[in-house]
Amino acid sequence: MAPRNKTGAARASRVGYEFAQTPASAQCVPPRSSKGTSKGTASPDTTYCQYLGSLVTKLDRVTRVPKLIVDYAKSMSDVILKPGPRQHVVAIRALAGFVSIIPHILWIAFLFAGVMYFGLPWKSLLYFVLFHQLIVFLDMLSFPLRRSKHRTEKILIVGGGLSGIRCAVELLANGYTPTIVERTSAYGGTWNANDYPGCKSDVATSYYLFSKWFPHFRMCCCAHGYSLRNTSKWYAQSFASYAGLEKLTRFNCEVQKLTRRPSGGYDVFLKTSSSAHLYQEHYDYVIFAIGALNKPKMIAPASEHVVHASAMSEAKSVSLKNKDVLVIGAGCSGTQMVGPLMKQFNAKSVTLCAPRGMWFFPGTIIEHPAKSILDFLMQFVPLGSIILRAWENKVGANSSENFRTGNGLELHSKYTRACYQMVGLESMIPTHPVQGTRPIVDYDFFDTVDQHQAVKFLKGRVEQVMAEKNGARVQINGASHLFDFVIVATGFETDLSRRLASLGLEVNVADNFFGICIKDLPDCFFLYGPNTNSQGQSITHVMEIQSRAIIKLLNKHDAIPDVWYREFSNWIVKRSPKELTACTSWYTNGSGRNLINYPGTYQEYEQRLEAYLSRLN
Numbered sequence: 001m002a003p004r005n006k007t008g009a010a011r012a013s014r015v016g017y018e019f020a021q022t023p024a025s026a027q028c029v030p031p032r033s034s035k036g037t038s039k040g041t042a043s044p045d046t047t048y049c050q051y052l053g054s055l056v057t058k059l060d061r062v063t064r065v066p067k068l069i070v071d072y073a074k075s076m077s078d079v080i081l082k083p084g085p086r087q088h089v090v091a092i093r094a095l096a097g098f099v100s101i102i103p104h105i106l107w108i109a110f111l112f113a114g115v116m117y118f119g120l121p122w123k124s125l126l127y128f129v130l131f132h133q134l135i136v137f138l139d140m141l142s143f144p145l146r147r148s149k150h151r152t153e154k155i156l157i158v159g160g161g162l163s164g165i166r167c168a169v170e171l172l173a174n175g176y177t178p179t180i181v182e183r184t185s186a187y188g189g190t191w192n193a194n195d196y197p198g199c200k201s202d203v204a205t206s207y208y209l210f211s212k213w214f215p216h217f218r219m220c221c222c223a224h225g226y227s228l229r230n231t232s233k234w235y236a237q238s239f240a241s242y243a244g245l246e247k248l249t250r251f252n253c254e255v256q257k258l259t260r261r262p263s264g265g266y267d268v269f270l271k272t273s274s275s276a277h278l279y280q281e282h283y284d285y286v287i288f289a290i291g292a293l294n295k296p297k298m299i300a301p302a303s304e305h306v307v308h309a310s311a312m313s314e315a316k317s318v319s320l321k322n323k324d325v326l327v328i329g330a331g332c333s334g335t336q337m338v339g340p341l342m343k344q345f346n347a348k349s350v351t352l353c354a355p356r357g358m359w360f361f362p363g364t365i366i367e368h369p370a371k372s373i374l375d376f377l378m379q380f381v382p383l384g385s386i387i388l389r390a391w392e393n394k395v396g397a398n399s400s401e402n403f404r405t406g407n408g409l410e411l412h413s414k415y416t417r418a419c420y421q422m423v424g425l426e427s428m429i430p431t432h433p434v435q436g437t438r439p440i441v442d443y444d445f446f447d448t449v450d451q452h453q454a455v456k457f458l459k460g461r462v463e464q465v466m467a468e469k470n471g472a473r474v475q476i477n478g479a480s481h482l483f484d485f486v487i488v489a490t491g492f493e494t495d496l497s498r499r500l501a502s503l504g505l506e507v508n509v510a511d512n513f514f515g516i517c518i519k520d521l522p523d524c525f526f527l528y529g530p531n532t533n534s535q536g537q538s539i540t541h542v543m544e545i546q547s548r549a550i551i552k553l554l555n556k557h558d559a560i561p562d563v564w565y566r567e568f569s570n571w572i573v574k575r576s577p578k579e580l581t582a583c584t585s586w587y588t589n590g591s592g593r594n595l596i597n598y599p600g601t602y603q604e605y606e607q608r609l610e611a612y613l614s615r616l617n
């Protein structure tokens with residue numbers, strides 16, 4: 001990596017940042033006052049103003065909370081109003097989450113009872129409440145806001161998904177003023193784009209949130225063991241709004257091409273939806289937060305009756321009532337759809353087709369009553385979600401050892417068997433064979449399969465899909481079937497090399513350093529880049545680790561030595577266990593190599609990365 005370019009006009013803004021809306025000049029506008037210099041040498045006057053400014057900004061953020069709560073209530077009402085057998089459970093959880101904005105009140109009542117009936121000293125009540133309030137308050141204040149130190153490097157973040165917004169907050173906190181470009185009209189990335197029926201996260205919610213800030217937000221989200229699509233979208237948008245990122249973001253703006261200047265940095269060619277012309281800007285650094293899973297993999301041409309799962313929102317106007325629907329792929333998306341397709345869309349039949357059998361193994365957290373109750377209670381314990389997260393971190397740290405010793409697969413199947421026994425899976429769907437390697441986290445799936453004989457499973461490979469006037473003819477294992485509607489849930493194109501090549505950057509993404517830097521691509525960083533998906537662990541935590549690492553790299557003078565790229569790549573190849581390639585349709589690239597997943601836990605990822613970075617000057 002080339003030495004860092006740390007020049008540029010000093011830009012010390014008083015309160016925050018301003019943004020010119022016209023695309024031709026769309027960049028962060030220089031400040032009204034530029035008394036201070038860039039790195040911590042601001043005059044006392046400027047520092048005082050900045051301090052006051054950041055205080056005002058903090059207060060402004062606090063006043064946004066009620067609006068965010070209203071938004072949350074709106075997104076929840078959507079869930080509550082939908083019919084379904086477990087809907088009362090969902091509704092209670094959602095309401096509980098909402099009420100838990102004031103969990104300390106419940107705790108005061110609880111402790112009050114302790115004082116009244118069990119003789120607890122009054123002081124303990126007071127101390128407990130004060131302690132809890134203090135933690136909540138510190139958590140709120142610890143949200144990183146703009147520092148008084150101002151850095152002048154021009155940084156572009158491409159993508160307004162969870163990783164882009166998380167990194168932007170980290171940059172702001174360290175005095176940088178990034179520009180974010182997002183090709184769609186809203187934050188959220190994956191959770192904005194995917195709106196197929198039943199869409200939700202398949203890792204537990206407490207794992208799918210940033211590690212701290214807004215305990216009440218976290219509790220709201222934890223109203224569901226696994227966040228619904230709407231909740232994750234709400235979380236991303238609230239987070240960005242709370243951090244005041246709107247002023248730095250250009251929506252409907254896409255990066256189309258990048259060229260590196262010999263003197264450093266990149267000329268970036270951007271296109272807005274309102275104009276046919278490209279416009280050009282120069283940035284010292286580019287951070288790609290473009291996600292790995294947003295280019296649908298189609299195994300047949302899309303048509304009126306054949307759509308990709310991620311495009312289902314556009315097909316919503318299509319009536320599936322009394323139609324025979326085929327879902328190709330029985331992964332998370334495919335299985336999550338079964339319930340809603342039968343119950344809300346009133347399909348006549350749903351056939352799930354996959355070449356390697358199905359994932360019929362319920363997520364214990366939602367399916368096992370004891371776990372469910374525990375999860376529910378945790379929301380009411382002050383700091384409960386933080387405790388839960390810490391516990392999960394500990395479990396994750398232990399399983400690093402399993403990856404290291406190669407015991408991962410064996411332990412995983414032991415766990416699977418234990419879960420089968422725990423929930424009595426055979427009795428849940430007696431009509432269908434039990435098999436699979438990972439949980440289905442869907443409230444509706446098992447009820448639907450059990451109640452509707454019209455749900456069928458087909459083990460086979462789809463050989464051909466031919467659109468017909470009123471449906472599609474599908475060839476599976478040599479036999480021809482006719483369906484009224486076909487939903488392709490076969491994952492995404494994950495070839496990052498190809499995506500970068502389309503932007504004019506010809507590199508081999510296999511030569512990467514912890515997925516953050518790619519060899520031969522100086523001054524570029526990646527979030528949720530190659531080899532960093534933590535496989536069922538917290539990807540939001542990985543995003544945080546990567547954001548912090550990028551800040552460190554920006555502050556270092558040394559480049560990543562070539563040998564580190566080689567070491568990381570060799571380590572990945574040597575370490576990759578069988579499980580890494582379990583889901584070929586989501587994780588492997590055109591040549592069959594898995595360049596998405598990291599063969600270890602994120603705790604180990606962080607430790608190894610730290611050890612490397614500490615050796616740089």
Ligand SMILES: Cc1cc2nc3c(=O)[nH]c(=O)nc-3n(C[C@H](O)[C@H](O)[C@H](O)COP(=O)(O)OP(=O)(O)OC[C@H]3O[C@@H](n4cnc5c(N)ncnc54)[C@H](O)[C@@H]3O)c2cc1C
Nearest residue numbers: 159161162163183189190201202203254255290291528539
């Ligand atoms: C259906 C589905 C379910 C998933 N479920 C889970 C789950 O349960 N748990 C989990 O950990 N992960 C899950 N994932 C993975 C998920 O993608 C990540 O967890 C996470 O959301 C990635 O965030 P991101 O910001 O890195 O990328 P994304 O969310 O993909 O955001 C990338 C953003 O970049 C924008 N962009 C791309 N190219 C350009 C360009 N050239 N110019 C401007 N903007 C651009 C896109 O519009 C998008 O908004 C799921 C993915 C899908 C598709």
